[in-house]
Amino acid sequence: MNRRDLLLLLASAAAARPLAAQTPPIAVPVIGFLSSGSAEGFATLTPPFLEGLKEAGYREGENVAIEYAWAAGKYDQLPSMAADLVQKKVSAIVATGGAVAASAAKAATSTIPIVIAIGDDPVKFGLVGSLGRPGGNITGVTLFMGELAPKRLELLAELAPAAALTMLVNPHNPNAEGEAAASQAAAQQSGRALRIIKAGGEREIDAALAEAAQRPGTALIVATDPYFFTRREQIAGFTARQKLPAIFYHRGFVAAGGLMSYGATITEEYRSAGIYTGRILAGQKPGELPILQPSKIELVVNAKAARDIGIAVPPTILARADEIIE
Numbered sequence: 001m002n003r004r005d006l007l008l009l010l011a012s013a014a015a016a017r018p019l020a021a022q023t024p025p026i027a028v029p030v031i032g033f034l035s036s037g038s039a040e041g042f043a044t045l046t047p048p049f050l051e052g053l054k055e056a057g058y059r060e061g062e063n064v065a066i067e068y069a070w071a072a073g074k075y076d077q078l079p080s081m082a083a084d085l086v087q088k089k090v091s092a093i094v095a096t097g098g099a100v101a102a103s104a105a106k107a108a109t110s111t112i113p114i115v116i117a118i119g120d121d122p123v124k125f126g127l128v129g130s131l132g133r134p135g136g137n138i139t140g141v142t143l144f145m146g147e148l149a150p151k152r153l154e155l156l157a158e159l160a161p162a163a164a165l166t167m168l169v170n171p172h173n174p175n176a177e178g179e180a181a182a183s184q185a186a187a188q189q190s191g192r193a194l195r196i197i198k199a200g201g202e203r204e205i206d207a208a209l210a211e212a213a214q215r216p217g218t219a220l221i222v223a224t225d226p227y228f229f230t231r232r233e234q235i236a237g238f239t240a241r242q243k244l245p246a247i248f249y250h251r252g253f254v255a256a257g258g259l260m261s262y263g264a265t266i267t268e269e270y271r272s273a274g275i276y277t278g279r280i281l282a283g284q285k286p287g288e289l290p291i292l293q294p295s296k297i298e299l300v301v302n303a304k305a306a307r308d309i310g311i312a313v314p315p316t317i318l319a320r321a322d323e324i325i326e
Contacts, residue, residue: 029058029092029281030065032085034105036097038072041230044252045270049094049117052271056278064281073201073227075100075172082108092280094273095140097226099125100174106138113286114138117273119145119224119249119264120175122291131291139286141273143264143294145224145249146179150186152262155299156219156247157192158314159260163219163245165194166212168235170225172200179223194221205231206238213242220246222253224263232256243309251300254325259305260317264294298322 031053035042050060058064067090069081082104085093092113095105099120106114106127114137116122122142128134131142156165167183169176180196187194199208205228212218222228222235229250236258239246248254249263272292280286299317302325306313318324 028063028065030067030088030090031277031281032082032088032090032093033066033068034071034078034082034085034093034095034101035069036071036073036075036078036101036226038070038230039068041072041226041232042070042096045096045266048267048271049274049277052274052276053278054274055271056275056282058278058281071097071101073172073230075227078104079107086112092277094277096270096273097229098173098175098224099127100172101226102127102138102140103174110137112137113280114140115273115277115280115286116140116142116291117270119143119226121147124178125174128291131293133287134289134291135287137286139280139289139291140276141269141292143266143269145263146175146182148249148263148297149179149183149221149223152221152247152249153183153186153194154190155260155262155317156221156245157187157190159247159317160219160245160311162217164215164217165192165221166215166218167194167196167221167223168205168208168212168228169196169198169223170200170227171198173223173225173227176223176225183221183223200227202231202234205234209235209238209242209244213238213244218244220244222246222248224249232258240305240308245309245311251298251323254300254302254305257302257305259302259309259311260313261298261300263297265296265298268295296322300325 095102096117102116197208199205233256236253236256240257248261
C-alpha cells in the first residue's frame with residue numbers, strides 16, 4: 001500500500017467514527033440540594049435560589065445540574081441523604097432548613113464546599129468559626145430566626161396582654177431547646193408564664209394545637225422550624241378557625257391566614273445563597289466568603305385575621321408594621 005492509499009484509509013476511518021466518540025460531552029457540575037423540608041413546602045424558596053444561581057452565571061439544566069434531597073421533616077434521614085450526595089461526588093452541597101441539615105452536611109464531608117441557608121446561628125452550632133471568616137468548607141446565609149424568639153414573645157404579649165402564652169416547638173429540632181429557654185427567660189423577665197407544647201408530626205401538630213385551644217385566653221408562639229414551615233397552612237389555618245391569637249417567624253404563615261409574623265424575609269437570603277453557590281462553582285473558596293446576615297427583618301400583620309379573631313391590634317404595633325394585610 002502506497003502512502004497516498006494509507007492516508008485515504010485513515011481519513012475514511014476517522015469519518016466513519018461516531019461524532020460522540022470524537023467530541024465527548026462536557027460534564028457539568030452537580031449541586032446537591034439538601035433540605036430538612038419538602039419540595040412543596042419550600043416551593044416559594046427554590047425559585048429565588050435558582051435566580052441567584054443564574055445571576056452568578058449558572059442555569060439549571062444548561063450548565064449545572066441539581067440533585068435534590070428532601071427530608072420532609074424526617075430529620076433523622078438527613079445524615080444518610082448527605083452521605084449519598086457525597087458518594088455521588090457532587091461539586092457543592094446547599095444545606096437548607098435549619099442547623100440540622102447543615103450539621104448533617106458538615107458531618108458528611110470536610111472537602112466538598114457547603115453553602116448553608118439556615119435560620120440558626122452557625123457559630124453557636126459549631127458550623128463555622130466566625131461569621132466574618134468562616135474558614136473550612138462552609139459559608140452561606142444565616143437568618144437568625146431563633147434569636148428573634150424573645151422579640152416575638154414581646155410582640156404577642158403587647159397584642160394580647162391578658163393572654164396565657166403558649167409556645168409550639170418541634171422536639172426533633174436541635175434548636176428547639178435553646179429557643180424555648182430564651183423565650184422562657186423573656187417571659188419570666190416580663191412577669192409572664194410561658195407554656196411549652198411539642199409536636200414533630202402532622203397528627204402531633206393537630207393534637208398539640210387542639211390542646212392549646214382548649215385553654216381559655218391562649219395566645220400562641222410558633223417556634224422556628226423547617227417542618228412547621230412546610231405545614232404553615234395547617235398551623236395558620238387552625239389558629240384562624242379557633243380564633244387563636246398567634247405570632248409566627250415568617251410572613252408565609254400570615255399569608256396562610258395567621259395573625260402576625262416577625263422575622264427575616266428569607267426570599268432575598270435564598271437568592272444570596274444561590275449567588276454564593278455560583279461563585280464557589282466558579283472557583284472561590286467558601287471559607288473566604290463571610291456568612292451573610294438578614295438584609296431585612298419585617299413585621300407583618302394580618303388585619304383581616306385580627307378582625308375575625310375579634311382582637312384590636314394596638315396602634316403601636318400597626319405603626320411599626322412593615323406590611324398590613326387587609
